[in-house]
Amino acid sequence: MPSIKLRSVSNFILRNVNLEIMDGELFVLLGPTGSGKTTLLNVIAGLVEYKGNVFFDDKPIDMIPPEDRGVGYVPQDLVLFPHLDVASNVGYSLRLRKKPKTYIEERVDELLRMMGILHLKHRYIKNLSGGEKQRVAIARALASAPKVLLLDEPFNNLDPNTASYLRIKLRRLQRKLGITTIFVTHDMHEAEEMSDRVVVLYQGELQQVSTFDELIFSPRNSNVSNFIGTLNILTCEYKGTLGGLAICDCQGIPILVPFEGGFIRRIAIDPKEIFVVAEHADIPPPILTSLKELSQKSQKYQIR
Amino acid sequence: MGKFRKWTLMIPILLLLVVWETVARTNVMPSYLFPPFSRVIVTAYLLIANGVLLTHFLSSLIRVLVGFFLGSLTGITVGILMGCHDALNEALQPILSLLMPIPALDWLPLLMLWIGIGEALPITIIFICSFFPVLYNTATGIRGVPKEYIRVARTLGASREEVLKTILLPLALPSILTGLRLEAGMAWRVIIAAEMIAIPIGIGALLMASESLLRVDIIMVCLMVLAVMCFLFEKVFLLLERRYTKWR
Numbered sequence: 001m002p003s004i005k006l007r008s009v010s011n012f013i014l015r016n017v018n019l020e021i022m023d024g025e026l027f028v029l030l031g032p033t034g035s036g037k038t039t040l041l042n043v044i045a046g047l048v049e050y051k052g053n054v055f056f057d058d059k060p061i062d063m064i065p066p067e068d069r070g071v072g073y074v075p076q077d078l079v080l081f082p083h084l085d086v087a088s089n090v091g092y093s094l095r096l097r098k099k100p101k102t103y104i105e106e107r108v109d110e111l112l113r114m115m116g117i118l119h120l121k122h123r124y125i126k127n128l129s130g131g132e133k134q135r136v137a138i139a140r141a142l143a144s145a146p147k148v149l150l151l152d153e154p155f156n157n158l159d160p161n162t163a164s165y166l167r168i169k170l171r172r173l174q175r176k177l178g179i180t181t182i183f184v185t186h187d188m189h190e191a192e193e194m195s196d197r198v199v200v201l202y203q204g205e206l207q208q209v210s211t212f213d214e215l216i217f218s219p220r221n222s223n224v225s226n227f228i229g230t231l232n233i234l235t236c237e238y239k240g241t242l243g244g245l246a247i248c249d250c251q252g253i254p255i256l257v258p259f260e261g262g263f264i265r266r267i268a269i270d271p272k273e274i275f276v277v278a279e280h281a282d283i284p285p286p287i288l289t290s291l292k293e294l295s296q297k298s299q300k301y302q303i304r
Numbered sequence: 305m306g307k308f309r310k311w312t313l314m315i316p317i318l319l320l321l322v323v324w325e326t327v328a329r330t331n332v333m334p335s336y337l338f339p340p341f342s343r344v345i346v347t348a349y350l351l352i353a354n355g356v357l358l359t360h361f362l363s364s365l366i367r368v369l370v371g372f373f374l375g376s377l378t379g380i381t382v383g384i385l386m387g388c389h390d391a392l393n394e395a396l397q398p399i400l401s402l403l404m405p406i407p408a409l410d411w412l413p414l415l416m417l418w419i420g421i422g423e424a425l426p427i428t429i430i431f432i433c434s435f436f437p438v439l440y441n442t443a444t445g446i447r448g449v450p451k452e453y454i455r456v457a458r459t460l461g462a463s464r465e466e467v468l469k470t471i472l473l474p475l476a477l478p479s480i481l482t483g484l485r486l487e488a489g490m491a492w493r494v495i496i497a498a499e500m501i502a503i504p505i506g507i508g509a510l511l512m513a514s515e516s517l518l519r520v521d522i523i524m525v526c527l528m529v530l531a532v533m534c535f536l537f538e539k540v541f542l543l544l545e546r547r548y549t550k551w552r
Contacts, residue, residue: 047455067459067463073459075455077452079452079456081471082552083474084551092470096460096461096466141460144460
């Protein structure tokens with residue numbers, strides 16, 4: 001699978017983007033709405049005009065039309081072909097490449113089995129649920145064994161359980177196939193769960209390329225900080241484990257955190273995840289006076 | 305249930321025929337002006353037996369088929385070009401907007417002067433009748449396909465020609481077939497009118513001859529043929545629509 005390089009890429013949204021994505025990496029593209037995430041994918045897929053250069057494995061592909069770039073693309077709204085059934089959608093790229101009929105059938109079955117939707121192969125798209133459509137779209141993008149997989153917020157409109165299940169499935173699949181993947185999202189949890197590395201885009205410009213942890217603990221500028229939100233960073237001292245959780249002393253506050261080995265030196269807590277519990281339901285806790293805004297949910301006070 | 309329902313749909317038609325027969329036999333109107341249904345059927349049988357109806361019918365049928373086929377084929381071809389090329393669409397759209405509202409029969413005086421009274425006249429009228437609506441429906445159908453489908457098809461390996469063949473035309477097919485269905489019926493209405501005015505042979509010509517001879521029974525036979533042919537032509541395209549657009 002190729003590495004991807006962008007050199008001085010500019011167009012109506014992007015401004016002088018320089019980026020290098022490693023072979024087999026799952027690279028997450030973060031940024032607010034209108035920051036140019038989808039446009040960046042379209043540049044790599046060859047679907048929009050741009051200045052600058054895009055390289056796959058150090059070979060320029062700027063003059064190569066979209067159909068010959070070897071890219072699998074799952075757009076934000078999936079764009080499954082409504083006039084084709086599931087099997088025909090998945091096998092579309094193979095039919096274009098004039099593959100033998102038996103090969104197409106086997107490959108389609110293999111992909112549908114891998115995505116757990118083999119039983120849906122003869123259904124039309126209108127008869128699928130949101131999660132099923134997502135899986136068909138991913139299977140279709142993988143059918144012709146593309147060199148690069150581009151996923152534009154593919155799990156955007158799914159319920160949290162289905163989205164989480166599909167994220168895990170996609171991550172495993174990506175590791176198994178070793179396919180270079182760019183995953184667009186504006187969801188921090190999704191980025192944390194999926195990424196090898198992340199990039200933050202803001203108004204068409206790259207702000208930071210790093211691991212997710214570096215992004216959280218060392219945001220490079222105010223654009224990044226504003227996007228990820230003001231997190232509470234606490235320095236911690238590891239005290240031991242309890243039932244798979246690490247006990248930490250974080251600046252005098254005892255906190256239990258998921259323990260996956262290694263050292264825990266700092267933790268970041270999203271303000272939205274902090275709840276202040278009142279001893280009596282009708283009496284706000286004393287801490288209230290030092291907070292800007294609280295919302296009461298039964299006996300809990302959520303900091304905004 | 306399906307067969308039962310089909311038969312129940314026949315009941316209003318049978319009732320109409322019974323009322324027609326009964327009223328005609330009460331001599332509310334003179335029978336030469338309002339013949340009973342049974343007499344119309346006998347007349348139809350005699351017209352078929354002596355070959356008159358077949359001669360006129362075949363003339364009309366051939367004109368409709370040739371004119372409709374050529375008009376639709378040209379309409380679909382130009383519609384595809386307009387649907388795929390923005391510049392061509394922008395160039396032709398004003399002309400289309402001006403010419404399309406003109407009823408096909410309104411071209412008749414001009415065409416009589418330009419091409420004279422002959423077989424080419426009714427075929428040209430049917431051509432015009434089919435061409436504009438089919439062109440409009442084809443171009444609109446293709447232009448109505450969201451651009452995202454084209455983009456995704458391109459990334460999946462489709463060339464521009466393959467996008468047209470595998471995405472644009474199938475997705476525009478419902479619009480094209482609707483246009484063809486409506487114009488298939490319209491072609492029969494127009495050919496009858498054209499034959500009544502300017503052509504000596506055909507169902508329309510037979511209608512006019514019957515009117516001058518006060519043969520209302522023959523007029524009714526001709527109207528029944530027209531009704532059946534409009535129904536059959538529309539039905540064919542309705543079946544095609546159901547068969548090829550069941551994904552909707």
